[in-house]
Amino acid sequence: MRILLVDDEVELVSTLAERLELRGMEADWQETAAGAIEAAGKQTYAIAVLDVKLPGASGLELRVRLEQMQPEMKFIFVTGHGCEEAFEQGREAAGCEYYLVKPVSIELLVSKIEDVLGKKVR
């Protein structure tokens, strides 16, 4: 069971991935939507943690693409913007899944991942 992290801030996304791995999860990270699609072509992911705003495409668009490729995949969105419209749009698009505002604490992220997957990952 792997987790895909996508964010244009390499330092952020790589560190997050490392921290999740330290907690016993398998995490890959990508800094672009294209990279994420490529990675999803090679590997099955149970859950993707996407930045809402990505260079070239929005996290929401990326989600549509990824869902087409892997219909089982679940999503959590992360945003740097606290702005109301994006928040509402994000929540609607994300359906029952989670929408978190940066900076996100690792404990919160882990617990949300567990919620979405419906099982303990540690």
Added chain:
Amino acid sequence: MWGRIKPEFWTHADEGEAPARNMFNYRRLWRSAVLAIVGVAVLPLVIMTLIQLSTTQRAVDAEANQRTHRFASNARRSVTSFLNARREALEFLIQDNDYLSLRNEQRLGELLEGLKTAFGGFVDLGLVDSRGTQIAYAGPFRLKGAEYRDQPWFREVAERGLHVSEVFLGYRRAPHLVIAVKKPRPGDSFVVLRATIDTELFNNLLSQLHLSEGGDAFIISREGKLQTPSRDHGDVFDDLALQVPASSSETRVDEVIGQQGHTSLVGHASIPDSPFVLLVVSPEDALLAAWRATRVKIGALVFASVLIIAVVILGVATLLVNRIYLADQRRLTTLHQVEYQNKMASIGRLAAGVAHEINNPLAIINEKAGLLTDMMVLKKQYARDEKLLGIAAVIVSSVERCGAITRRLLSFARRSDTANLEDLDLEEVVSDVLGFLDKEAEHRGIGITVCTALDVPKVWSDRGKLQEIFLNLINNAVAAMPKGGALTVAARLTEPDRVTVTLSDEGCGIAPEDLTRVFEPFFSTRADQGGTGLGLSITQGLVEELGGTIAVTSKQGRGSTFLVDLPVRDSDTMTRGTG
């Protein structure tokens, strides 16, 4: 009195920059409006009245003149015919009777009786020869043989054939006059028939004219001595006080100013073949009394009209200018509010941008510090160093603090024109706001206490607006306490569905005369320190948008208390929120 009726625009002083300035100078506008309308309305009225009055005045003057003229002519005709009738009677007698029968005193007496019966007024009758001796006499006195040779009247009648005397008293001590006519006799001699006439009839004649015409008619001699009694100008033989212009045989009317300064119209004409001048004096006051009364009435009417017009114009102009002023004020207030909202919106956008930009590096620091901790805790190869763990914990907690600041900034930025209603804990909102201000308060030595009664429920309201309301009020409170003090923010349930938040400071307070004006736009006591005078006005607007009310009480030198009363659930804002 003036304070009560003074319109609002009167004391308006125009301040501020061009777009924020009022569009008109209201007092000048009011003045020109009043002057223009009064001019247009009153001037024609006054001019027409004056023209009408002067036209009528001329007509009335002419009428008075004509009346006096007619009166004088009539009187002259009457007097002339009175004298002529008696003269002609004498001329008839002297022609009709021969010398001998005239010398016969009995015959003369019969003739006298005949004259008395036919004409009246004859007192005696005498015959004088060319030497001036009265050779026959009929009448109540013994005047036969009287010598008239050297008397002026005898010389006049000898020369001209006719004499009419002035009025004199004579033997009988009663005013009378004499008419004498001459008849030539063969040779150089002549006889004169002389009759004395009582002026009683004469006087009656004139007094009848008084009655019918209303003026004063009398006769004077050419020397200005009254010959008949007058009503207002003295008795017989008095000297006339009026200066009368030289008379002609034609009737003339002149204006004469009397001794008391009263003007009279004097009609005058000399009576032909006599020393008499007939005068008719009509005092102008009497002639023009009716006209003057009318003139006073017209004047009063016009004055009253002008007064009413002026009052109406003043009222209407004041009302209209005040309406314009109030509309202009509303326009200005709106303008300022829009300006303020634009400013707030740009500040919001700026804050959002800054917060967002800071968020990413913060997240990286957060993650890196988290990783450090993770590695020290979870990986055996990194010794579990308490000191390093402590450092990492400080980094993480600092990042959390920065995160809290950016979240607050973003929540301010989120405020938009549409209401974003949610269930809000008032204490939390106040604490959020205090997060911005507690450093400043600490610096000034201000202690801030927040206490919320246990029964205060969450309110369904707009976080951004509430934050702005409390930020403004707390900012004001902090500014009012430059030397420290205590600020108490308390919330309590006043009615089942109303919460009142009380903000009490120990600042300088508000002067009683300013207390009613603090919520007015542009009212500021800190204008010199950059106050716009909009803070409380906008705060009030926001409170009202949320369905609440705001009030203030203050004691100068002791501090102020602002009371913000908010609905727990406002029906209006609820519909707005869900709709």
